[in-house]
Amino acid sequence: MQFTDEHHAFRRTVRDFVEAEIQPHMDEWEAAGMFPAHELFPKLAKIGLLGLEYDPAYGGEGADHTFTVIAGEELGRINGNGVPMGISVQTNMATPALARFGTHELKQKYLAPAIAGEYVTSIAITEPDTGSDVARVRTRAERDGDDWVINGSKLYITNGVQADWLCLLARTSGEGGYRGMSQIVVPTDTPGVTVSRKLDKLGNRSSDTAELVFEDVRVPVSNTIGETGRGFQQQMQQFQHERMIAAYMTVGSVGHALERTRDYLKQRTTFGKPLIENQWIQFKLAELAAELDLLRHYNYACAEAYLRGEDTSRYATIAKLTSGKLARRTADVCMQFHGGVGYMEETWTARYFRDARLRSIGGGAEEIMLQVLARAEGFHA
Numbered sequence: 001m002q003f004t005d006e007h008h009a010f011r012r013t014v015r016d017f018v019e020a021e022i023q024p025h026m027d028e029w030e031a032a033g034m035f036p037a038h039e040l041f042p043k044l045a046k047i048g049l050l051g052l053e054y055d056p057a058y059g060g061e062g063a064d065h066t067f068t069v070i071a072g073e074e075l076g077r078i079n080g081n082g083v084p085m086g087i088s089v090q091t092n093m094a095t096p097a098l099a100r101f102g103t104h105e106l107k108q109k110y111l112a113p114a115i116a117g118e119y120v121t122s123i124a125i126t127e128p129d130t131g132s133d134v135a136r137v138r139t140r141a142e143r144d145g146d147d148w149v150i151n152g153s154k155l156y157i158t159n160g161v162q163a164d165w166l167c168l169l170a171r172t173s174g175e176g177g178y179r180g181m182s183q184i185v186v187p188t189d190t191p192g193v194t195v196s197r198k199l200d201k202l203g204n205r206s207s208d209t210a211e212l213v214f215e216d217v218r219v220p221v222s223n224t225i226g227e228t229g230r231g232f233q234q235q236m237q238q239f240q241h242e243r244m245i246a247a248y249m250t251v252g253s254v255g256h257a258l259e260r261t262r263d264y265l266k267q268r269t270t271f272g273k274p275l276i277e278n279q280w281i282q283f284k285l286a287e288l289a290a291e292l293d294l295l296r297h298y299n300y301a302c303a304e305a306y307l308r309g310e311d312t313s314r315y316a317t318i319a320k321l322t323s324g325k326l327a328r329r330t331a332d333v334c335m336q337f338h339g340g341v342g343y344m345e346e347t348w349t350a351r352y353f354r355d356a357r358l359r360s361i362g363g364g365a366e367e368i369m370l371q372v373l374a375r376a377e378g379f380h381a
């Protein structure tokens with residue numbers, strides 16, 4: 001992958017921003033169970049981070065995808081996955097379909113303020129009865145004149161407590177399965193939208209996660225993103241952005257974890273020598289470093305394919321699968337080599353261990369990635 005001087009300068013800008021504006025607040029935001037998105041997002045917008053690849057007509061940067069790779073890697077270095085996840089929901093999960101398929105009016109009204117950091121957004125797909133099996137979504141939007149009337153509920157919605165609008169996946173016709181779903185922009189101040197619960201989680205604690213209920217929620221049919229009835233298919237495309245950014249962020253996160261563990265092991269002594277001098281430890285860390293390199297370059301191959309305008313679903317699936325596994329193993333090894341202090345809440349490893357676990361569940365569980373791959377490989381009767 002070719003990085004220009006401009007790309008390197010951007011990496012420096014993001015790293016400096018993270019160090020100045022995010023890292024110092026992470027402990028406070030973790031304890032609060034939420035980061036203040038309405039304060040942080042306008043600052044992110046100022047350095048262009050909320051609209052990197054989006055059309056300048058809506059305030060985007062019109063930048064190439066390499067900038068997204070860099071942003072992901074640098075945000076991944078944040079000491080806690082809750083904030084990068086909240087940011088990437090805004091940039092790579094809730095807005096790509098609107099940017100690609102939305103009307104000019106819808107983009108002016110909802111995409112432009114999201115890029116400016118004035119609006120916080122969520123992607124609302126998962127429901128109490130279905131997560132992995134997206135074709136079983138039951139939230140309904142029934143047409144009444146020029147409005148949709150929405151009833152149902154959504155679960156585990158990141159940014160859901162603070163969101164100004166949702167990219168909602170709902171059933172808009174009686175057809176079952178993959179047919180008859182639509183993506184609809186739902187402003188959260190619409191009567192009938194309620195946050196029924198703010199959920200308490202094992203990790204990603206600085207990110208708020210909500211259960212949302214919709215009771216006779218009326219939004220204009222013109223809030224439909226793209227084609228009515230094509231919501232499932234559009235969402236499958238939107239998932240590729242989610243899976244790519246997850247893999248890019250894992251590179252930053254695992255790299256930072258290995259750096260911090262190396263530094264600790266250089267100064268911690270057992271049996272008269274620094275822990276890092278044990279070959280067993282060196283080899284375990286070297287193995288993770290090798291796998292990190294494989295992921296990084298696989299990500300770059302994915303990004304290059306994306307830049308060429310190719311379908312990246314296979315890349316995104318493999319990157320999501322392997323990055324989740326790598327993050328979990330890294331969390332385990334780093335905690336192990338820290339010993340008792342690694343198990344303490346005061347050490348970064350504790351949060352890292354909790355947060356890493358989500359990477360194989362959210363955004364398509366590990367088994368769903370394997371299901372997609374198995375189908376693509378013809379591993380079925």
Ligand SMILES: Cc1cc2nc3c(=O)[nH]c(=O)nc-3n(C[C@H](O)[C@H](O)[C@H](O)COP(=O)(O)OP(=O)(O)OC[C@H]3O[C@@H](n4cnc5c(N)ncnc54)[C@H](O)[C@@H]3O)c2cc1C
Binds near residue numbers: 133365371
């Ligand atoms: C912290 C957090 C934040 C989230 N944020 C969002 C969000 O912003 N928006 C949103 O819409 N959703 C969000 N989710 C939901 C997330 O995407 C789902 O939890 C995930 O897709 C799994 O769905 P599920 O929980 O219903 O698990 P289920 O579908 O019930 O599956 C349970 C487990 O079974 C296994 N499994 C499932 N299907 C198969 C199969 N066919 N073969 C073998 N094994 C299988 C997997 O291991 C899976 O983890 C979030 C979840 C969490 C925990």
